[in-house]
Amino acid sequence: LAALIARQVSKTILATKMTIAGGALYVACDYGLLGSSEQGSKALEKAKAALPPAIEEWMTYLGLELPTMPKIEFSPVQAWNSGVRWTVAALSDAPTKATEYTNQGWRYLKDLTK
Numbered sequence: 001l002a003a004l005i006a007r008q009v010s011k012t013i014l015a016t017k018m019t020i021a022g023g024a025l026y027v028a029c030d031y032g033l034l035g036s037s038e039q040g041s042k043a044l045e046k047a048k049a050a051l052p053p054a055i056e057e058w059m060t061y062l063g064l065e066l067p068t069m070p071k072i073e074f075s076p077v078q079a080w081n082s083g084v085r086w087t088v089a090a091l092s093d094a095p096t097k098a099t100e101y102t103n104q105g106w107r108y109l110k111d112l113t114k
Contacts, residue, residue, distance in 0.1 A: 031043040031046070
């Protein structure tokens with residue numbers, strides 16, 4: 001009986017985790033977080049607009065006081081574009097860097113055998 005209950009509890013825990021993961025994926029898709037960079041930027045703006053009032057409401061409900069939030073200017077579109085530029089630059093430099101590192105390795109091995 002104990003083994004049956006343990007199996008049922010583990011199945012329930014797995015189902016709960018899968019439900020939470022599925023819900024998170026649904027919300028991410030619904031808000032456009034998995035779409036283009038423009039959709040992600042719009043979702044970030046929506047979150048910026050909705051989050052402070054919600055936090056303020058909970059803080060008054062709980063009787064806590066938080067320091068003011070710093071103003072952060074962040075553009076996901078620019079961050080994505082800079083990431084793409086960095087990746088392409090790294091890929092284009094890869095053959096040159098591989099040659100340099102290989103030559104350094106050979107020089108090191110030659111110096112060891114002297």
